[in-house]
Amino acid sequence: MFKQSNIRNIAIIAHVDHGKTTLVDQLLRQTGTFRENQHMETRVMDSNAQEKERGITILAKNTSVFYTDKTTKEKYKINIVDTPGHSDFAGEVERTLKMVDGVLLLVDASEGPLPGTKFVLKKSLDLHLQPIVVINKIDRKDARAHEVLDEVFELFLSLGANDQQLDFPTIYAISKQGIAQLELEDKGTSLEPLFDAIVSKIPPPTGDINAPFQMLVTTIDYNDYLGRLGIGKVHRGAIHIKNQMKIIHRNGVTEDARVAKMYTFEGLKRIEIEESSVGDIIAISGMEDVDIGETIVDAADPTPLPFVAIEEPTLTMNFVVNNSPFAGQDGKYVTTRNLQERLMKELRSNVSLQVELTDTPDVFKVSGRGELHLGVLIENMRREGFELQVSRPQVIYKRIDDVLCEPIEHVIIDVPDEFTGTVIENLGKRKGEMKNMISSNGNTRLEFFVPARGLIGFRNEFMTQTKGTGILHHNFHGYEPFKGELSHRTRGALVSLETGESVAYGMFKLQDRSTFFINPQTKVYSGMIVGENSREGDMTVNVCKAKQLTNMRASGTDESVRLEPPLLMTLEQAIEWIGDDEYVEVTPNFIRLRKKILDQNERNRASKKKAVIEE
Ligand SMILES: Nc1nc2c(ncn2[C@@H]2O[C@H](COP(=O)(O)OP(=O)(O)OP(=O)(O)O)[C@@H](O)[C@H]2O)c(=O)[nH]1
Ligand SMILES: [Mg+2]
Numbered sequence: 050m051f052k053q054s055n056i057r058n059i060a061i062i063a064h065v066d067h068g069k070t071t072l073v074d075q076l077l078r079q080t081g082t083f084r085e086n087q088h089m090e091t092r093v094m095d096s097n098a099q100e101k102e103r104g105i106t107i108l109a110k111n112t113s114v115f116y117t118d119k120t121t122k123e124k125y126k127i128n129i130v131d132t133p134g135h136s137d138f139a140g141e142v143e144r145t146l147k148m149v150d151g152v153l154l155l156v157d158a159s160e161g162p163l164p165g166t167k168f169v170l171k172k173s174l175d176l177h178l179q180p181i182v183v184i185n186k187i188d189r190k191d192a193r194a195h196e197v198l199d200e201v202f203e204l205f206l207s208l209g210a211n212d213q214q215l216d217f218p219t220i221y222a223i224s225k226q227g228i229a230q231l232e233l234e235d236k237g238t239s240l241e242p243l244f245d246a247i248v249s250k251i252p253p254p255t256g257d258i259n260a261p262f263q264m265l266v267t268t269i270d271y272n273d274y275l276g277r278l279g280i281g282k283v284h285r286g287a288i289h290i291k292n293q294m295k296i297i298h299r300n301g302v303t304e305d306a307r308v309a310k311m312y313t314f315e316g317l318k319r320i321e322i323e324e325s326s327v328g329d330i331i332a333i334s335g336m337e338d339v340d341i342g343e344t345i346v347d348a349a350d351p352t353p354l355p356f357v358a359i360e361e362p363t364l365t366m367n368f369v370v371n372n373s374p375f376a377g378q379d380g381k382y383v384t385t386r387n388l389q390e391r392l393m394k395e396l397r398s399n400v401s402l403q404v405e406l407t408d409t410p411d412v413f414k415v416s417g418r419g420e421l422h423l424g425v426l427i428e429n430m431r432r433e434g435f436e437l438q439v440s441r442p443q444v445i446y447k448r449i450d451d452v453l454c455e456p457i458e459h460v461i462i463d464v465p466d467e468f469t470g471t472v473i474e475n476l477g478k479r480k481g482e483m484k485n486m487i488s489s490n491g492n493t494r495l496e497f498f499v500p501a502r503g504l505i506g507f508r509n510e511f512m513t514q515t516k517g518t519g520i521l522h523h524n525f526h527g528y529e530p531f532k533g534e535l536s537h538r539t540r541g542a543l544v545s546l547e548t549g550e551s552v553a554y555g556m557f558k559l560q561d562r563s564t565f566f567i568n569p570q571t572k573v574y575s576g577m578i579v580g581e582n583s584r585e586g587d588m589t590v591n592v593c594k595a596k597q598l599t600n601m602r603a604s605g606t607d608e609s610v611r612l613e614p615p616l617l618m619t620l621e622q623a624i625e626w627i628g629d630d631e632y633v634e635v636t637p638n639f640i641r642l643r644k645k646i647l648d649q650n651e652r653n654r655a656s657k658k659k660a661v662i663e664e
Contacts, residue, residue: 050287051126054253056328058128058282060109060146062173063155064165064522065134068185068224070094070106072155073131075227079240080114082316093317094131098432099425106133107425109141109268111148111280111330113314116244125248128282128314128330134165136524137419140359140401142169144341147267147357148282148330151179151251153243154201154217155224158184158192161200164459164524171208176357180217181246187233188223194233218246254282254328261350262286262294264331266343269398275310275334279345284354286347287326293348296339303351309335341400359400362416363456363501363525366423366624367440368392370411371634373643374548374574379636380436385411388437391430399426416445418525420505424621431637438632438643442624444502452530456501459526461494462511464519469493471514479503480532499523500532506625537628541587543580544644545573548593553610555594562588565615566642576647578631580615589649618642630656 061069070092083089094110095101113128130149132142146152152173156162162170173180182201184194198219205215220243222229230237268280288294294306312319312332325331333345342356370385377383382391392404392413401422405414417423420442427439447454460481464472466488472495473483480503485496499507504523511519543563545551553569565580573579573592582588618626623633623640630652634641646652 050324050326051329053256053258053326053328055123055125056128056254057125057151057247057251058130058149058254058328058330059151059153059247059251060130060132060142060149060173060178061153061155062132062142062146062169063134063185064157064160064163064169065105065136067134067155067157067160067166068222069134069155070131072153072183072185072222072224073112073129075224075240076114076127076129077112077316079227079244080116080316082114099428105135106131107135107138107141109133109145111268111314112316113330114316116248118245118248119241123248126329127244127247132169134169135421136165136168137417137422137425139165139168139525140418143172143357143359144267144400146173146176146178147265149178150254151181151247153183153247154180155183155185155222156197156201157189158187158194158197158221159189160463161193161197162204163461163522164526165522166201167204167208167459168524170204174205174208174210174214179251180214181220181243181250182217183220183222183224183229183243185222185224187221188226194221218250220246256283256285256327258285258287258327260285261347261352262288262292262345263347263352263354264288264333264345265354265356266339266341266345269339269341270332271398272334277337277339278312278332278334279336279339279343280330280332281345282330283325283327285327287324288331289324294336295346295348295351296336297344297346297351297353298338299340299342299356301353304338305348306336306339306345308333340397360418360525361445362401362403362418363445364419364423364442365414365416365445366442367407368413368415368427369438369440369632371436371438371636372411373438373577373634373641374647375572375634375636375639375641376436379638380431381434383436387435388413391433391435395426402426420621420624424624427635428620431635434637436634436636438634439624440632441627441629442505444500446531447528449528454528455531457498457526457529458501458504458523460497460499460504460521460523462497462519462521463492463494464515466491466493468515468519469495472511472519475507475510475514476503478536479507480535498526498529500535501525503532503535506538509622509625538626539585541582541585542578542628542631542642542644543582544587544589544649545575545577545579545593546589546591546649548574551579551592552595553612554596555590555592556612557610558594559590559592560613563590565613566618567592568615568617569612574643574647576644576649576652578642578644581626587644 228237229240229243263284264281266279270278296306344353403416481497481499563580
């Protein structure tokens with residue numbers, strides 16, 4: 050057991066990409082978690098496949114390091130939570146902050162505080178956590194560390210920080226090189242100054258070691274061998290694996306529980322332990338019913354701990370059992386039951402997700418914190434062998450004082466000056482309200498409040514319009530009265546008439562009027578969307594049409610046909626593109642777009658009926 054006064058529990062928080070996981074690499078390396086010359090991949094904590102591919106942290110994770118103070122020779126255990134910076138995963142930050150007593154707030158020395166910085170700082174100030182401000186990436190050519198520090202100070206002020214919080218220690222860092230220093234002019238060589246600040250400025254965990262055991266479960270992990278693991282900080286008391294425990298569920302029900310195994314974190318490993326006490330962060334196995342937000346307590350004194358209220362979802366989509374003509378051809382799990390069980394399982398660890406049943410048994414309403422939040426779930430499901438269809442995302446409206454309100458996003462954009470006009474025009478159409486515009490050195494920073502529904506599909510356009518040079522950040526700002534109707538996609542879909550295989554010849558004749566989403570020799574079905582019409586309104590086309598063979602020399606491969614490369618959409622692009630009468634069909638190997646109504650005649654009838662109703 051580690052002495053309470055020598056434990057430090059910290060979370061690393063920041064806007065997306067400001068260097069949190071990179072800093073953890075170096076904290077691990079400089080405390081001997083890896084041998085001096087051992088090969089270590091970068092961002093080791095980003096261990097799951099989608100984290101690696103997308104280059105972002107999705108799940109908050111625990112690790113710990115040991116640090117010995119050079120002067121006092123005291124040994125400290127520093128438990129570290131690496132948190133995601135992307136706003137869609139902010140729920141991960143909110144709950145994991147319950148485990149710590151202080152935070153390292155990283156701010157990019159060039160970008161300065163961004164919407165994500167504000168969000169995580171507010172949450173940690175509300176919980177009265179001691180901050181250490183780390184101005185990171187001071188090696189950047191465009192770094193402006195002093196200015197950024199002023200901006201951070203302003204941010205603290207605007208969030209109502211008290212005097213003690215305003216007196217935050219500051220460290221300048223290059224997390225990529227493992228360097229931290231107290232002054233910008235210093236020539237740092239290691240993270241020593243940061244370790245010193247952690248042990249001297251972050252308070253040790255409080256809580257009475259002699260009181261009955263209490264731990265709030267803030268994270269759930271799952272392991273095929275150990276089953277479910279409840280992870281949290283020991284709030285008070287001590288625990289031995291032989292102790293009789295209880296779980297207090299969120300609905301107030303108390304249940305007897307047994308500890309099978311217990312672990313503490315050391316570097317990237319979990320070390321099995323038999324006992325632990327107040328302040329340490331531990332993982333407990335053997336409690337298959339435990340969920341996030343529940344309290345594990347001494348059986349003799351079952352008192353629950355309060356959980357943080359996680360902010361509500363803002364975006365919802367229907368997950369529909371795949372009923373396309375190709376259903377079941379690719380995936381292993383395709384039934385209503387498969388889908389329902391998978392979603393229920395997800396709910397047990399994905400705290401900001403909500404799943405509701407609908408009037409139709411094949412349709413589940415799944416709500417989350419943004420397109421990426423839901424996109425990561427859908428991507429995980431298809432990798433596991435699921436097939437499903439998803440509908441166009443809708444924002445979640447709320448009635449506040451009897452006024453219809455909608456979620457608003459705080460948007461910050463950095464673009465070369467030449468694109469400023471285009472961006473302002475585009476966001477104007479999307480009911481964005483410009484708040485600020487600052488130009489310097491050929492770049493402009495624009496600040497907007499935009500309805501979340503106006504941002505659906507914006508990123509794709511923004512990237513094209515700024516030729517890939519623009520940077521877009523946004524975070525949930527709050528609910529505001531409904532801003533009025535918005536038009537969606539102006540171009541129609543190119544819909545396949547037939548079921549069969551696409552043929553270059555058939556496609557060639559259409560390419561002047563459209564952009565294809567498929568290659569030739571792709572299996573298509575009637576009602577499947579094969580491209581985008583260059584004009585308004587859908588166009589039903591025959592892409593399976595082969596050239597009539599007029600003589601023996603003409604073969605199936607026609608050299609004269611040159612096709613433009615198709616736009617093969619990613620899952621997120623497809624989700625952003627579809628309209629209300631369309632689905633994205635997702636299977637392990639395919640992403641297809643389709644009309645909800647496959648039959649052309651039925652579709653025409655339905656759209657006429659809709660037109661009449663709208664008149
Ligand atoms: N120049 C420079 N780049 C850095 C530094 N630290 C990190 N980076 C780069 O910044 C990018 C993002 O780093 P990450 O560590 O993934 O950032 P993060 O804050 O963990 O990102 P999320 O978890 O997705 O929010 C990577 O390309 C890093 O190599 C630094 O000190 N200097
Ligand atoms: Mg990260």
